[in-house]
Amino acid sequence: MPPSLGQGAYSTLPPTFTEKLGRWLRWPAVLAAIVAALYLVFAIYTTGQAAWAAGLLVLFTAGFYVYLSRDGFAWRYLFPGIAGMLVFIAFPLVYTAQIGFTNYSSTHLLSESRVREYLLEQHDAVEDQVLGYSLHASGTEYRLALQAEGEPAPRWVSPPLALRAGKDLRVDLAAPQAAMTHGAALPLPELIKHREALAGLVLVLPDKTELRYLGLREFGPVKPQWTANDDGSLTRMADGVVFKPNRDTGFFESGSGDVLQPGFKAFIGAANYARMLLDAEFRGPFLSIFTWTVVFSALTVFFATAIGMLFAVMLNWEGMKFRTTYRTLLFLPYAVPGFISILVFKGLFNQNFGEINAILDALFGIKPAWFADPLLAKTMLVIVNVWLGYPYVMILCSGLLKSIPADLYEASALAGASPATNFFKITAPLIIKPLAPLLVSAFAFNFNNFVLIALLTDGRPDFLSTKLPAGQTDILVSYTYRIAFRDSGSDFGLAAAISTLIFFLVAALSLINLRLSAKAQK
Numbered sequence: 408m409p410p411s412l413g414q415g416a417y418s419t420l421p422p423t424f425t426e427k428l429g430r431w432l433r434w435p436a437v438l439a440a441i442v443a444a445l446y447l448v449f450a451i452y453t454t455g456q457a458a459w460a461a462g463l464l465v466l467f468t469a470g471f472y473v474y475l476s477r478d479g480f481a482w483r484y485l486f487p488g489i490a491g492m493l494v495f496i497a498f499p500l501v502y503t504a505q506i507g508f509t510n511y512s513s514t515h516l517l518s519e520s521r522v523r524e525y526l527l528e529q530h531d532a533v534e535d536q537v538l539g540y541s542l543h544a545s546g547t548e549y550r551l552a553l554q555a556e557g558e559p560a561p562r563w564v565s566p567p568l569a570l571r572a573g574k575d576l577r578v579d580l581a582a583p584q585a586a587m588t589h590g591a592a593l594p595l596p597e598l599i600k601h602r603e604a605l606a607g608l609v610l611v612l613p614d615k616t617e618l619r620y621l622g623l624r625e626f627g628p629v630k631p632q633w634t635a636n637d638d639g640s641l642t643r644m645a646d647g648v649v650f651k652p653n654r655d656t657g658f659f660e661s662g663s664g665d666v667l668q669p670g671f672k673a674f675i676g677a678a679n680y681a682r683m684l685l686d687a688e689f690r691g692p693f694l695s696i697f698t699w700t701v702v703f704s705a706l707t708v709f710f711a712t713a714i715g716m717l718f719a720v721m722l723n724w725e726g727m728k729f730r731t732t733y734r735t736l737l738f739l740p741y742a743v744p745g746f747i748s749i750l751v752f753k754g755l756f757n758q759n760f761g762e763i764n765a766i767l768d769a770l771f772g773i774k775p776a777w778f779a780d781p782l783l784a785k786t787m788l789v790i791v792n793v794w795l796g797y798p799y800v801m802i803l804c805s806g807l808l809k810s811i812p813a814d815l816y817e818a819s820a821l822a823g824a825s826p827a828t829n830f831f832k833i834t835a836p837l838i839i840k841p842l843a844p845l846l847v848s849a850f851a852f853n854f855n856n857f858v859l860i861a862l863l864t865d866g867r868p869d870f871l872s873t874k875l876p877a878g879q880t881d882i883l884v885s886y887t888y889r890i891a892f893r894d895s896g897s898d899f900g901l902a903a904a905i906s907t908l909i910f911f912l913v914a915a916l917s918l919i920n921l922r923l924s925a926k927a928q929k
Contacts, residue, residue: 437475440471444467448463448464451463462498466490469486470486474486503903503907504903504907506903507679507901507904507907508675508900509675510657510670510672510678511899511903513897514657514668514669515669515671515672515673516672518671518672519672522669523652523659526641526667527631527633527635527641529631530629530630531629531630532625533628534627536627537626538553538554538555538562538627539555541561541593542592544593547569549568549570549601550565550567550568551564551568551608552583552592553610560583562582563580563583564580565578565610566578568608570601572603572604572607573604575607575608576607577611578608578610578611579611579613580610580611599623608620616628630644632645638651640652641659648665650665650667654674655675656670657673658671679900680908688873689875692873693886696877696882696883699785699880700882703792703853704854707789707792707849707853708849708853710789711792711793711800712842712846714800714801715797715801715803716804719800719802719803720804720830720834722737723808737798737801738798738801739798740794741795745795745859746858746862748791748794749795749858752787752794752863753862753863756778758775758776761777778867778868779868781868781879784864784879787863787864788859788860788863791859791863792853795859796853799849800842800849803842804838807837807841807842808838811838816833843923847916847919847920847923850916851916851920854883854884854913854916855884856882861888866879866886875889876893877889883905883908883909887905887906887909888902890902
């Protein structure tokens with residue numbers, strides 16, 4: 408074998424310019440990436456999110472180890488997938504689950520320390536020392552003139568100020584000089600333009616009294632409403648009442664039971680889960696919604712499977728004319744975007760103007776209240792969902808029918824079996840086994856079919872006399888959405904607990920799906 412073609416010949420060739428440039432730029436690029444990663448971790452840590460910063464640091468460290476060391480070479484193709492699963496699947500799941508053990512809601516958004524800081528930042532004006540002010544142009548700058556109500560001349564005047572927004576400034580005031588002149592006071596629209604800059608000023612009198620911005624017409628000294636105590640409690644300056652943090656309720660509370668707003672996020676253990684089971688006013692609607700979710704998913708899968716399988720068997724008949732036309736028409740519900748079909752059905756089922764009620768009124772003299780009656784609303788949801796779902800089953804069954812040996816039907820025909828016998832003895836048993844995992848997946852999908860509920864009924868009609876608004880056509884996912892983001896006070900903790908329950912239910916269905924898939928392959 409010629410040396411030029413032998414093993415290792417390419418390793419003796421001199422490196423090209425591109426290879427040399429890549430070697431020169433490799434470590435500067437790696438160093439820049441490390442610096443950028445550390446800066447990002449530090450930025451997150453400075454916002455008070457130490458746990459997130461630590462997690463991100465571990466992720467970056469693992470990434471650099473895998474791609475920069477020889478020992479991690481085997482993980483280079485697996486690491487992106489594993490990192491993606493941790494960031495986009497595991498982390499949201501764990502974060503949602505931990506929220507389910509808190510009282511996180513619209514009234515408990517902040518941490519305890521942030522609520523304490525917010526209360527300590529509250530101040531009251533010292534009313535008897537408040538001064539009015541006027542703003543005067545002084546060339547390209549401005550002067551402030553302060554005076555008490557009823558005084559004919561300014562008591563204090565500031566030096567010329569540039570009044571730049573976003574810049575806090577301490578300004579020493581002085582008594583006006585006899586020779587000092589300034590223009591007319593600026594009107595209110597001009598004051599409004601400089602409001603942000605004026606709010607950043609601290610005016611200091613000769614006796615060191617500090618005056619702060621109190622509005623478009625006043626500056627004055629302020630006093631804090633609260634003082635902090637060593638045990639974490641707060642004392643109200645006006646009356647000396649002490650408010651202590653109650654970590655069971657998430658509020659600062661006084662001994663008499665008064666609470667301060669806003670509340671803070673606190674760990675409440677399994678209270679949200681206990682509420683699902685032990686609170687009678689919540690348990691009733693919750694169990695009804697859970698039952699309806701299961702029934703809705705099961706009925707949809709059953710009827711969609713029955714109709715889809717029936718159409719697939721009919722279209723499999725070779726002697727049928729215009730088979731392709733029928734197949735195309737029956738496939739259309741699956742081809743049209745689902746949200747468009749749902750909105751069309753919403754108009755068709757309108758009680759007063761919908762075509763469905765117009766036909767029923769002409770034939771039977773009735774106009775059902777599809778959206779007001781709970782049973783009719785649920786029936787409507789099942790009808791629309793079956794319409795949207797049967798083409799999927801029809802396509803699956805059409806493919807599975809092609810795999811059934813034709814000689815089975817020939818032998819059945821010789822035995823004089825009817826079409827019904829062929830279906831129940833040959834067709835159904837042979838396609839239901841490979842179809843079962845897909846039906847479980849369809850059940851899981853309908854278990855979380857938020858779009859249908861939100862667009863067609865929005866969960867209505869509602870249950871009456873419930874603690875939390877709940878709809879009789881809500882399923883668990885739409886009920887969770889209402890609790891978290893709609894008309895229930897944004898109870899994120901309770902919504903997270905229900906979401907965690909939904910996850911475990913869907914995970915159980917996924918395990919069943921895997922088991923059925925394994926059996927179908929045997």
